[in-house]
Amino acid sequence: MVKIKLDKERHLKMTIRGMLLFEEKTGNTLFKGFNVSKMSFKGVVTLMWVCLIHEDKELTYENFVDMVEMSRIKELTDKCMECISESLVKGDDESPLAENLPNG
Numbered sequence: 001m002v003k004i005k006l007d008k009e010r011h012l013k014m015t016i017r018g019m020l021l022f023e024e025k026t027g028n029t030l031f032k033g034f035n036v037s038k039m040s041f042k043g044v045v046t047l048m049w050v051c052l053i054h055e056d057k058e059l060t061y062e063n064f065v066d067m068v069e070m071s072r073i074k075e076l077t078d079k080c081m082e083c084i085s086e087s088l089v090k091g092d093d094e095s096p097l098a099e100n101l102p103n104g
Helices: 016-026 042-049 062-066 069-091 095-098
Strands: 003-004 009-012
Touching: 003 069, 009 069, 042 062, 042 069, 069 095
Parallel strands: none
Antiparallel strands: 003 009
16 A cells, blocks of 8 residues: 555555456556556546545545645656556566566
């Protein structure tokens, strides 16, 4: 998990639920890797939100977008990339996902 300070200290973590929700909301998958610089703004914001819902199931997309100021987008995107990289390969150097790490 990756710590970030928003309205309070929160922890970014990519879960299977988050990956499925990201795919449902954007039509894109994280499983095959991706380049954040080629994602739409909505995709980046959705990525940020799904990395937070594991610890706050009441956090809606609408509440999240109202919580984050534009000046924090780069910082939060970097933290999400760290979170996803950690989630995909943590404890498993043989994971096929290690070949598809996100890049920005």
